Amino acid sequence: MTFWRKTNDSVMHTLFCIAVFLDALLDFFFRQNPLWGAANTPLVRWLPAEYEDGETEPKGWNQGRLYNGFQLPLPREVSRKILRSSSKEKDDVYSQLLVEWGQYIAHDISFTPQSSGSATFSTGVDCLATCENVHPCFPIQIDDTECSAQGCMPFFRSIPACYISSARHVGQAVQRQQLNAITSFLDASVVYGHTPKLETSLRDLGGLNGKLAVNDQFKDPKGRPYLPFVATLPSACRQDPQGERVECFSAGDSRVNEGLPLTTLHTLWLREHNRIAEALKNINGHWSPETIYQETRKIIGALHQIITMRDYVPKIIGPESFEHYIGPFEGYDPTMDPSASNVFATAAFRFGHTTISPILRRLNESFQKHEHFPHLRLHNTFFSPWRIVKEGGIEPILRGIIGSAASAHSADMMLSEELTETLVVLNVPQHLDLASLNLQRGRDHALPGYNDWRTFCGLKTIKTLDDFKEVVRDDSVAKKIFKIYKHPDNIDVWLGGLVENMLPGSRTGPLFACLIGKQMKAHRDGDRFWWEAEGVFTQQQKAELLKGSLSQIICDNTDIREVPPDSFRLRKYPSGHISCDCIQSMTLEAWREEKSQDLEQCGTPRTIKNGDFILSSLSGKLVAQYSCYHGFKLRGAAAIVCDGKQWSDQPPQCTNVNHPPMSLNLSGIAKLHFIIPKSSKKHKAGRTLNATHF
Numbered sequence: 039m040t041f042w043r044k045t046n047d048s049v050m051h052t053l054f055c056i057a058v059f060l061d062a063l064l065d066f067f068f069r070q071n072p073l074w075g076a077a078n079t080p081l082v083r084w085l086p087a088e089y090e091d092g093e094t095e096p097k098g099w100n101q102g103r104l105y106n107g108f109q110l111p112l113p114r115e116v117s118r119k120i121l122r123s124s125s126k127e128k129d130d131v132y133s134q135l136l137v138e139w140g141q142y143i144a145h146d147i148s149f150t151p152q153s154s155g156s157a158t159f160s161t162g163v164d165c166l167a168t169c170e171n172v173h174p175c176f177p178i179q180i181d182d183t184e185c186s187a188q189g190c191m192p193f194f195r196s197i198p199a200c201y202i203s204s205a206r207h208v209g210q211a212v213q214r215q216q217l218n219a220i221t222s223f224l225d226a227s228v229v230y231g232h233t234p235k236l237e238t239s240l241r242d243l244g245g246l247n248g249k250l251a252v253n254d255q256f257k258d259p260k261g262r263p264y265l266p267f268v269a270t271l272p273s274a275c276r277q278d279p280q281g282e283r284v285e286c287f288s289a290g291d292s293r294v295n296e297g298l299p300l301t302t303l304h305t306l307w308l309r310e311h312n313r314i315a316e317a318l319k320n321i322n323g324h325w326s327p328e329t330i331y332q333e334t335r336k337i338i339g340a341l342h343q344i345i346t347m348r349d350y351v352p353k354i355i356g357p358e359s360f361e362h363y364i365g366p367f368e369g370y371d372p373t374m375d376p377s378a379s380n381v382f383a384t385a386a387f388r389f390g391h392t393t394i395s396p397i398l399r400r401l402n403e404s405f406q407k408h409e410h411f412p413h414l415r416l417h418n419t420f421f422s423p424w425r426i427v428k429e430g431g432i433e434p435i436l437r438g439i440i441g442s443a444a445s446a447h448s449a450d451m452m453l454s455e456e457l458t459e460t461l462v463v464l465n466v467p468q469h470l471d472l473a474s475l476n477l478q479r480g481r482d483h484a485l486p487g488y489n490d491w492r493t494f495c496g497l498k499t500i501k502t503l504d505d506f507k508e509v510v511r512d513d514s515v516a517k518k519i520f521k522i523y524k525h526p527d528n529i530d531v532w533l534g535g536l537v538e539n540m541l542p543g544s545r546t547g548p549l550f551a552c553l554i555g556k557q558m559k560a561h562r563d564g565d566r567f568w569w570e571a572e573g574v575f576t577q578q579q580k581a582e583l584l585k586g587s588l589s590q591i592i593c594d595n596t597d598i599r600e601v602p603p604d605s606f607r608l609r610k611y612p613s614g615h616i617s618c619d620c621i622q623s624m625t626l627e628a629w630r631e632e633k634s635q636d637l638e639q640c641g642t643p644r645t646i647k648n649g650d651f652i653l654s655s656l657s658g659k660l661v662a663q664y665s666c667y668h669g670f671k672l673r674g675a676a677a678i679v680c681d682g683k684q685w686s687d688q689p690p691q692c693t694n695v696n697h698p699p700m701s702l703n704l705s706g707i708a709k710l711h712f713i714i715p716k717s718s719k720k721h722k723a724g725r726t727l728n729a730t731h732f
């Protein structure tokens with residue numbers, strides 16, 4: 039009898055392990071397109087690339103090359119004559135928070151890595167010192183010597199993807215493509231990172247509470263946490279001239295220190311993760327740290343999606359384009375490629391660069407000028423995390439961006455001089471020009487011209503100046519562009535899209551509304567873990583998630599006690615603000631997990647040192663699946679099964695190894711995570727991650 043039971047158990051255990059493994063393999067190999075949206079895959083092309091030599095040389099690489107009979111104008115000339123502006127008008131509806139969310143979410147969608155190191159591979163030429171086009175240097179030639187004695191600004195070409203595409207034409211298949219280093223999905227990679235290694239480094243594994251690691255050196259004046267510092271010290275961030283060092287912060291996205299508002303948003307989400315993790319632990323005391331972490335992460339991902347799709351995108355492309363290009367959610371579409379497109383990352387979503395204010399205001403509790411911390415010119419906000427730590431935490435900045443108008447997007451005042459004359463990029467000693475970088479990047483990526491994209495979107499081709507005047511907000515700007523470019527087909531897509539008349543209730547013209555709309559639909563419909571997709575959340579959980587908003591997250595994680603109901607909308611203080619007590623906040627009751635009968639019978643599985651377990655259900659059986667932390671090896675049964683009365687085995691042990699083993703850790707293939715929902719033990723409702731996200 040005992041023999042039989044043992045044999046049965048071990049057979050069951052083996053079968054279980056095989057089933058889990060096969061499930062993961064099937065998932066990975068037989069999903070139609072497992073690499074769609076994954077990190078380190080090419081930005082996809084919606085129109086074929088147009089290289090000067092057909093394959094790799096960017097537009098403008100060979101001097102004297104003519105396009106429609108004319109040379110392309112220098113990006114810096116376009117920047118100075120058309121884009122640069124010493125003043126900015128104010129948006130009368132939206133706050134700066136809308137702009138900052140744009141940048142933050144751009145960093146969840148794409149990161150185009152540039153060739154690193156200053157020396158070229160073949161010749162050893164230093165990209166910081168040469169004005170010649172030598173791969174990977176593609177310097178921005180300048181016609182105004184006041185900015186650079188050298189006559190150019192450095193520019194590093196984006197890294198080519200090692201990838202032969204399945205394009206229909208052989209010529210296209212060998213064309214240079216650019217990489218997206220992060221996951222295209224709106225999956226909060228900006229909080230959690232895009233590789234298992236980065237993700238692990240951001241977690242508080244020692245705390246055994248499913249939280250993210252926080253800064254162990256500094257806290258804010260009320261004891262709230264900051265992001266942890268980067269591991270490699272000293273870091274390149276700017277320092278307080280008078281005080282002790284404050285290093286660069288680390289987060290899921292490496293650009294976190296670029297500006298103070300951006301760092302502020304990252305800090306908010308770190309705190310929100312830890313707040314939710316704590317609340318989940320209070321509700322489900324039996325959950326392991328891993329379960330808490332994964333469930334919290336899933337909630338945070340959903341909130342990123344909701345805030346972006348419900349609160350942000352309609353304001354940017356307008357209600358009509360939202361309806362036309364995106365529409366209501368009708369379920370996961372496995373034929374939809376969710377990858378970021380090249381034109382979106384390199385042109386359309388850079389529309390936001392014209393809405394950046396040249397001043398960051400810092401405000402006190404009454405939303406008035408702060409007594410101690412003055413307003414800052416934009417260039418003083420770059421890579422300066424010390425200003426958060428030493429100058430009052432994130433609140434003065436947050437009040438400043440809620441309480442100040444975004445910059446209006448007008449055709450004759452586009453990019454502030456703070457961005458065209460004093461942009462700082464880490465590891466480049468001289469000031470750069472964001473407008474020139476955007477134009478040069480578009481050429482580096484061989485983006486087709488403005489008219490080709492209009493045709494792609496079904497918009498009228500621009501043939502004459504009169505055609506152009508019809509679609510551009512300002513006649514004199516239309517004339518200037520025609521004068522510089524000489525042919526409408528030559529107009530760079532980023533510029534053409536920027537100057538179009540804005541659609542009603544939007545912050546973009548028809549071209550960018552189309553490109554952003556199509557991209558956002560792809561992010562939503564092509565994501566099988568989209569928060570509304572079947573089986574991802576229960577109805578009650580969805581209803582709670584919908585209560586989430588940026589205003590709620592600000593209330594729950596900062597000292598700010600009064601906010602506008604929608605913080606993206608500019609509201610006068612105090613009349614347009616309401617108390618945080620009146621802001622809806624989700625309760626986590628819908629995540630309360632009733633202990634299954636099996637769990638009652640077998641009891642919560644034993645926790646182990648240096649490892650973790652997750653509960654799952656397979657063929658109606660309750661299973662505890664154990665895994666060890668990095669650097670530890672699992673000895674014993676990786677999975678134990680509840681047979682209705684007791685667990686099939688003792689939990690395994692995690693022993694230290696000098697060299698982390700290549701153990702059968704499914705996280706590299708696909709992380710499985712099943713929470714037993716209240717209704718059915720068999721349903722895999724809580725599966726959160728897939729291989730393409732990490």
Ligand code: HEM
Nearest residue numbers: 137140141144148149150297383387388390391394475479
């Ligand atoms: C102070 C605010 C901002 C600064 C200083 C900034 C700066 C930059 C810089 C230096 C780049 C890389 C340029 C290149 O070499 O190609 C970049 C890329 C980009 N920016 Fe911004 N940006 C800001 C705000 C925004 C906003 C508000 C948005 C959108 C709403 C945005 C969207 C993007 C996108 C989509 C990219 C390309 C990302 C990639 O694929 O690598 N940025 N930005």
Ligand SMILES: [Ca+2]
Nearest residue numbers: 146221223227
């Ligand atoms: Ca992402």
